[in-house]
Amino acid sequence: MNIHEYQAKELLKKYGVAVQRGVVADTPDKAVAAAKGIQSETGSKWFVVKSQIHAGGRGKGTIKETGSRGVVLAKSVDEVFEKSKQY
Numbered sequence: 001m002n003i004h005e006y007q008a009k010e011l012l013k014k015y016g017v018a019v020q021r022g023v024v025a026d027t028p029d030k031a032v033a034a035a036k037g038i039q040s041e042t043g044s045k046w047f048v049v050k051s052q053i054h055a056g057g058r059g060k061g062t063i064k065e066t067g068s069r070g071v072v073l074a075k076s077v078d079e080v081f082e083k084s085k086q087y
Contacts, residue, residue, distance in 0.1 A: 004052040031084035
């Protein structure tokens with residue numbers, strides 16, 4: 001079965017399993033809006049931008065354009081926009 005992390009989290013939450021909160025965003029603008037929402041709730045200034053790909057296992061996929069493993073740290077909302085454009 002191939003499901004993305006966000007889909008697995010939805011299933012786990014449905015059955016009462018505690019999972020870390022995340023927001024799905026399919027455009028850079030939506031990623032910025034999600035970051036701003038998280039920032040207003042938590043005060044965090046750092047965010048993790050993750051691509052959701054089926055790559056055959058944890059850490060096996062690589063984004064061709066950036067060489068990234070699909071997970072990057074953004075240290076500001078502006079960086080969220082720039083880094084999410086790369087995916």
